[in-house]
Amino acid sequence: xxxxxxxxxxxxxxxxxxxxxxxxxxxxxxxxxxxxxxxxxxxxxxxxxxxxxxxxxxxxxxxxxxxxxxxxxxxxxxxxxxxxxxxxxxxxxxxxxxxxxxxxxxxxxxxxxxxxxxxxxxxxxxxxxxxxxxxxxxxxxxxxxxxxxxxxxxxxxxxxxxxxxxxxxxxxxxxxxxxxxxxxxxxxxxxxxxxxxxxxxxxxxxxxxxxxxxxxxxxxxxxxxxxxxxxxxxxxxxxxxxxxxxxxxxxxxxxxxxxxxxxxxxxxxxxxxxxxxxxxxxxxxxxxxxxxxxxxxxxxxxxxxxxxxxxxxxxxxxxxxxxxxxxxxxxxxxxxxxxxxxxxxxxxxxxxxxxxxxxxxxxxxxxxxxxxxxxxxxxxxxxxxxxxxxxxxxxxxxxxxxxxxxxxxxxxx
Numbered sequence: 135x136x137x138x139x140x141x142x143x144x145x146x147x148x149x150x151x152x153x154x155x156x157x158x159x160x161x162x163x164x165x166x167x168x169x170x171x172x173x174x175x176x177x178x179x180x181x182x183x184x185x186x187x188x189x190x191x192x193x194x195x196x197x198x199x200x201x202x203x204x205x206x207x208x209x210x211x212x213x214x215x216x217x218x219x220x221x222x223x224x225x226x227x228x229x230x231x232x233x234x235x236x237x238x239x240x241x242x243x244x245x246x247x248x249x250x251x252x253x254x255x256x257x258x259x260x261x262x263x264x265x266x267x268x269x270x271x272x273x274x275x276x277x278x279x280x281x282x283x284x285x286x287x288x289x290x291x292x293x294x295x296x297x298x299x300x301x302x303x304x305x306x307x308x309x310x311x312x313x314x315x316x317x318x319x320x321x322x323x324x325x326x327x328x329x330x331x332x333x334x335x336x337x338x339x340x341x342x343x344x345x346x347x348x349x350x351x352x353x354x355x356x357x358x359x360x361x362x363x364x365x366x367x368x369x370x371x372x373x374x375x376x377x378x379x380x381x382x383x384x385x386x387x388x389x390x391x392x393x394x395x396x397x398x399x400x401x402x403x404x405x406x407x408x409x410x411x412x413x414x415x416x417x418x419x420x421x422x423x424x425x426x427x428x429x430x431x432x433x434x435x436x437x438x439x440x441x442x443x444x445x446x447x448x449x450x451x452x453x454x455x456x457x458x459x460x461x462x463x464x465x466x467x468x469x470x471x472x473x474x475x476x477x478x479x480x481x482x483x484x485x486x487x488x489x490x491x492x493x494x495x496x497x498x499x500x501x502x503x504x505x506x507x508x509x510x511x512x513x514x515x516x517x518x519x520x521x522x523x524x525x526x527x528x529x530x531x532x533x534x535x536x537x538x539x540x541x542x543x544x545x546x547x
Contacts, residue, residue, distance in 0.1 A: 313385030426450030
């Protein structure tokens with residue numbers, strides 16, 4: 135774990151161009167669907183994230199008895215469903231952090247359908263022993279708690295066409311990260327699955343995926359950090375990001391509309407390039423937002439509001455406690471190091487007082503969370519220098535993050 139120091143001399147680059155790689159969320163879904171179809175028809179603009187590399191490796195080595203998903207939560211959940219289909223025995227494990235992330239909702243749902251999964255350690259958590267399944271006709275109805283993680287639902291939906299009778303899935307409680315479920319359904323339909331979604335019911339017919347070439351759209355989650363730089367920058371700046379879809383499958387594309395209230399203008403060009411322009415930036419009197427559909431944006435907006443002295447209430451954060459770390463606790467701890475005043479509970483975070491620019495932190499802790507590092511990086515524009523305890527953590531989703539910051543006038547040591 136190598137530390138990293140970044141610096142900024144306020145000589146902001148007036149405009150810069152950054153090529154973003156493909157969405158990790160889309161890439162991992164398309165890889166799984168192609169594996170379920172047992173055919174690779176070609177994917178372009180695939181994500182270069184470590185999580186996607188892990189997904190590719192595990193799918194390629196699916197005949198191995200022991201498979202290790204590392205710290206890739208989405209991969210672990212998708213692979214649990216995928217391996218549950220195979221007529222073979224597997225042991226699926228992960229990093230120490232992964233062993234603390236609950237998976238019982240998915241495991242119990244799969245076992246209800248006919249999977250043979252047992253907990254190899256603490257009940258409800260990885261690692262898992264996955265046996266030879268016994269999927270039968272007539273066992274295709276599920277009721278799933280949608281308030282814990284959308285990844286469980288996406289995993290179940292993607293294997294559904296391969297089940298004898300498909301799947302009729304009904305959700306209960308408030309759905310979190312629903313755009314990710316919609317993303318899954320859209321991709322399934324693209325590859326030939328028949329899916330009907332009506333209110334809290336999703337029905338998937340049995341059948342086979344038809345694999346055709348697919349181009350992954352670029353990552354809006356990665357784009358969100360450049361919106362934060364534009365909001366915090368002391369000078370005018372225009373950032374060009376390639377290639378992002380206006381009509382994106384990604385919930386994090388909401389960042390463009392969220393940032394309108396901060397005076398950050400987004401221009402969509404026909405070639406998929408977007409221009410982020412902060413010349414009319416402003417500081418709203420307050421900020422309140424429900425991040426249930428796009429929880430990965432919460433850290434970014436929390437830091438922006440604390441930096442700009444905007445009283446804010448960020449709601450819909452229940453899933454942040456079971457991500458790479460407890461992100462609510464991590465945000466509160468690191469912002470308070472900088473002099474901010476924060477109130478939290480299990481589902482929300484309030485910013486009552488801004489960071490203190492005279493209180494220079496010795497080091498920002500990333501909490502083994504890629505989004506903590508990238509969310510706090512824009513503060514370098516105010517502090518001049520920042521040090522992070524773990525430089526490599528960003529590789530989980532955006533390996534070129536630090537290199538791309540150089541185009542904004544940020545130096546890396």
